[in-house]
Amino acid sequence: MLPHVADSLSFLYLDMVRVVQDDTGVCAQIQAGEDRTDLVYLPTAALSCLLLGPGVSITTPALTTLARHGTSVVCVGAGAVRAYAGILPDSLTTHWLEQQVTSWTNPTHRLNIAIRMYVMRFGETDLPDDLNLERLRGMEGQRMKTLYKILAQQHGIGRFRRNYHPDQWDTQDPVNLALSAANTCLYGVVHAALLALGVSPALGFVHAGTQHAFVYDIADLYKAEITLPLAFALHQSAKPEQEARRRFREDLRLLRLLPRIVRDVQSLLVPPNHETSGPTDEEEDHSERHDVEMVHLWDPKAGVLPAGVNYSSGGS
Structure with a gap:
């Protein structure tokens, strides 16, 4: 599953908010007045990348939830026009x-x-x-x-x-x-x-x-x-x-x-054997399913092999 970074909702930019985890989900706390704080809940399951701009603070539980949903977190400058550091989820496809x-x-x-x-x-x-x-x-x-x-x-x-x-x-x-x-x-x-x-x-x-x-x-x-x-x-x-x-x-x-x-x-970055014509629809669909099996084994002769398999000759 490729990160849908080209989609309108997959990049979310925040600034001047506090990001926390509550009983409902991850939300951005916006100080709307002296006695009023608005909450905006983030669609963590639909986000590929969360851009944290100036003035943002985020709690560890909120980061844990974002990581569990496979969302990349990037610390950026005002308007997301500079990137300083990034936290990539373990589930992000290679x-x-x-x-x-x-x-x-x-x-x-x-x-x-x-x-x-x-x-x-x-x-x-x-x-x-x-x-x-x-x-x-x-x-x-x-x-x-x-x-x-x-x-x-x-x-x-x-x-x-x-x-x-x-x-x-x-x-x-x-x-x-x-x-x-x-x-x-x-x-x-x-x-x-x-x-x-x-x-x-x-x-x-x-x-x-x-x-x-x-x-x-x-x-x-x-x-x-x-x-x-x-x-x-x-x-x-x-x-x-x-x-x-x-x-x-x-x-x-x-x-x-x-x-x-x-x-x-x-x-x-399309493979060299597809440089002239580009990937077909079937190949694109396959690439989007590439990380369904998140971890695999590399073999120079056999190619990609399933992980989690005991390959000892005795089967133990």
Whole structure:
């Protein structure tokens, strides 16, 4: 059973509440007045991921109930635009994590996914047959350079150069400040989606060497469409960082970014033998039933074997 993170009710964001367990279920206590506290009960059985924003406190019994229902809990920033930590239930399927590791450990499959990411970003399908990662990075850099130039011309800005130096933060121009802030928000949204899917944020196909490598890979798919135009639109802002975060948060639901992230990640991690045509309906149904048998045994020759079976020759 895949986590339905693309459904409208499967991500629930809370802030400024206290989450507790009472005799009826898990509820959010909202202080509506000095002498009044409203209760909103959470549909724990229908939730795949609960996003805890600023000002949230949660009790151990409430966390226990969420874990028992297989709900991921992620601590996030305001508007769920940053992810700080995640608690994953034991029942969360490893289906997509296994697909990710299988492709990541195979150099050919890893390069193919990197190429597919490039195609998703820029729509270019006429690629050379002998394309390698070095040439792909060069092509990506040239594309981004051209995009910077086009956006700068549209907004009447002189020559723009991407500049990210944390030690020189206050000296950067408004576009760079806004872009850094918006990208940080984007990373948080992507991180929360990856945690809810159960994949590893650390196993990237282009980026490597950081616990957020796959976060950066997936976030790159949307920068040209979302964060870059937003940053250039704030080139005259007196407070580009604050405005970038606010606008990104306001546009998040309109963009329906979380469902796109889920679909794109699952599409990229489809097994290599299905890369061209994609999974059939029957295969998708099978993948959704993948974790009915939560634990299985791996065998290099026989494949997946049932767990809970005594495999000794004497049967004891």
